[in-house]
Amino acid sequence: MVPGMNIESNETNVRRFWVFIEQEGGEVHPVSWELLGVARALVAQVQSEAEENGEEVVVEGVLLGDDVEHIAKLAFQYGADRVYLVDDPVFKNYRNCPYYKSIAQVAEKYQPEVFLIGATTLGRDLAGAVATALHTGLTADCTGLEMGEVKGSRRRLLLATRPAFGGNILATIICRKYRPQMSSVRPRVFPMPECNPDAAGEIIRESPAVQEENALACILDFIREKGADVDIEYADVIVAGGRGLGNPDGFALVQELAEELGGVVGASRPCVDLGWIDAAHQVGQTGKTVRPKLYIAAGISGALQHKVGMQNSDFIIAINNDANAPIFDVADVGIVGDLFEVIPAMLTAIRGRKEALANE
Amino acid sequence: MFHALVAIKQVPDTTNIRIDPDTGNLVREGVPAIMNPYDAHALAAAVELKRKLNGKVTVISMGPSSFNATLREAIELGADRGILLSDRKFAGADTLATSYVLAQAIKAIHEEEPVHMLFFGKQAIDGDTAQVGPGVAVRLDLPIVTYVSSIREVDLERQKAVFDRRTERWSEIIETSLPVLLTCEKEIAPVPFAPLPDLIRSLRYEPEFWSKSDGPATFDDAYVGSKGSPTIVYKMGTPPLPEAGEKINSREVGVDAAVKSALQQVEAAGVLAEILGGAV
């Protein structure tokens, strides 16, 4: 017998859509809330099918940590109906073994149908381990998730879409025979759901699968990383520079505009590879996914690998002196011109606008 | 004797992947196959250690016989033994089935000659999944340290090792018992130029060939290849084309006018006031 949850033997009449609630030191990674929003949308897509079959559909969070019950309450506000809480000192700092074994134990007990995990460094370390322990399918870095009808399956299945070959192709992956259907999703790919401060739910306490002596690893110390305080993922305004800046000094101009707009500096990969700026600023497939209110791309050609990281921004301005640059395809407004003329003009215009606002 | 194992994948050099401008299809012809860059750095770290501790490095790879070229390259870079895991039944494996085949092979290798450290790349650049390393660690019930940026200490007597591990916000110094499985960042070690003796050896080297039924490892049909892969590609498509906005040519209308018009559109979208409101 192949291990894992074979669907035929495990279809219960409660369909559980799970989200891993990622926290470190009591601080929740916002991707957890984004995924609760996704899970709610998925649940809505199977609601009528479930009603016809007399089944219940729920969104549930899985939360591990040391003294983190207060986070469960937040999870209800972002859309969880219920939270499985494994609260124990063994989870004080994230470590692979105690985490994956405990999550696998809870999953085996409650048999979720879908399980979403943020594709953060922590989430990537965890997701592959959990999927292997449960012997099920995991699709990494999904950019689209939907419950769709698939021939031969009684229930709708999770259609997990992810870019392949550097974003040139979108592949939709399904996991027909095993449960849960697992996906990882990068932060900022999906929007933040509304927070409902009145929402409440049920906490179910579970025990850890591993005690300290079997944790397999011991963290001796933490060292702060250079660039760790740069948070481009959740910035409202990003002014990003590319190879068109010509040299590292070009970032001074980009920085000036970013500061004027209360934003942060982003960059394309070549600028990072050339050592013009720290990797923490990189936007794109191998950098960060962002969705600010305003994204200004200056001297960036708009390669697919860059676009996949920023095309969900609310408003995009592209500045490029090549009228055919592909960045213009995703821009809400494009300025064909020399960035060394356009950015100073923009600075002047914005300063003027601010003054006008201040005098109003 | 210190024994390190490195799992290596051959990948298309994605920096060379092109799209046919007429058909929009991927151009595969002429795209060179390379050793997954992260795996090359993992191998370099393993070879560094073997030189220091006077040990041995075994490399394994699952794939078609063309992967032998990559195994030979590993010998060139200082590996002592190369094993290709190849069988028609292994084809079409997703990460779960891949981790099964690698884990079964590692068990057999470990029985012949105990392995102290297992090196994997942080991720393979063709799929970027980063799932195979953690999968193998779970199957072998080993401690795993992901995103390793440097090896601080390996103590074979106490059977312990200490690593630096990179996360988004900090580096961790982490200690585990041996054997341990690592997934490696590029910083872990520079890829050296091949020394002449290794270069010469690699020219004549024939990697060992293990198939489903040939070789010391045992494989259960139900877990390998496409049959053992829970994930199925349901469909493929091209991403929808976004709707392009207005393009303003500053050379025609002048820079100031172009900027003004662009900012007006930001304002009309309701974004600018919100931002400037916060900024002033």
Ligand SMILES: Cc1cc2nc3c(=O)[nH]c(=O)nc-3n(C[C@H](O)[C@H](O)[C@H](O)COP(=O)(O)OP(=O)(O)OC[C@H]3O[C@@H](n4cnc5c(N)ncnc54)[C@H](O)[C@@H]3O)c2cc1C
């Ligand atoms: C596997 C893989 C992953 C990758 N991941 C990423 C990623 O995460 N992020 C990323 O960004 N890239 C990534 N890339 C690289 C990507 O393919 C492109 O090479 C890169 O985005 C190009 O950067 P760029 O636009 O800054 O440089 P270029 O393509 O060189 O473009 C420079 C642009 O500046 C314009 N320009 C020059 N001078 C001026 C001026 N004075 N005023 C205005 N415009 C000017 C030019 O017209 C040109 O369009 C990846 C590639 C691969 C293969």
Ligand SMILES: Nc1ncnc2c1ncn2[C@@H]1O[C@H](COP(=O)(O)O)[C@@H](O)[C@H]1O
């Ligand atoms: N077919 C394979 N053969 C050997 N090692 C592999 C194979 N696939 C993946 N790996 C290893 O697993 C790592 C992560 O791969 P992935 O999970 O595909 O991103 C790689 O860097 C390799 O070290």
